[in-house]
Amino acid sequence: MLKKNHSFKVIAASMALSVSCIAYSGDAYIAASLGYMDYKETAEVIGFPPIKFDSSINSLNVRLGKNYTEYFSAEMRLGLGLGDDPVKVDGEEFGANLEMREMYGVYARGGMQLEERFYPYVIVGYSQAKLEASSLGIAIDGDFGGVSYGLGIDVDINNDVKGNIEYMSYFDTVGVEVAGFTLGLSKSF
Numbered sequence: 001m002l003k004k005n006h007s008f009k010v011i012a013a014s015m016a017l018s019v020s021c022i023a024y025s026g027d028a029y030i031a032a033s034l035g036y037m038d039y040k041e042t043a044e045v046i047g048f049p050p051i052k053f054d055s056s057i058n059s060l061n062v063r064l065g066k067n068y069t070e071y072f073s074a075e076m077r078l079g080l081g082l083g084d085d086p087v088k089v090d091g092e093e094f095g096a097n098l099e100m101r102e103m104y105g106v107y108a109r110g111g112m113q114l115e116e117r118f119y120p121y122v123i124v125g126y127s128q129a130k131l132e133a134s135s136l137g138i139a140i141d142g143d144f145g146g147v148s149y150g151l152g153i154d155v156d157i158n159n160d161v162k163g164n165i166e167y168m169s170y171f172d173t174v175g176v177e178v179a180g181f182t183l184g185l186s187k188s189f
Helices: 004-025
Strands: 028-043 051-067 072-081 085-089 092-111 118-135 138-156 161-173 176-188
Touching (some): 028 161
Antiparallel strands (some): 085 092
């Protein structure tokens, strides 16, 4: 079994190898983005009203992709959390923090060029994330994943550089939902 830091190294090495393979195939791109996501969870205990947990998750993400046609591309993503944020229970902070340790996924994008500068798209794929909650020096982590889908738009800045904004529902499984926006830049090569 891989240790925590070894699994990240394996993922990073796999992405680096994929970059070299994609680079030689043409129509490839690499992107960096900042993610602003919301974490929501509802816990139900028999005989009591549901308890709602929520928090913010900020991340730094890298995307590697290839345009197969004018309308279709596929990509891989790797994200790392940027610090931890307080967890609220039914809207009130209660002394716990939540952090995204890592997130990765594979996706297919379909879109169409509008005018000369705008490329709106839909995206679907699979995301997997490791989240860690901590309180009073005790940390509990868990792996969550599921089907992801969203909408975005690429805006041409120049021939090889594009700006990007995207909204994505990363997963909604076992009562845990993570969704939010990313803002980024991509470079074609």
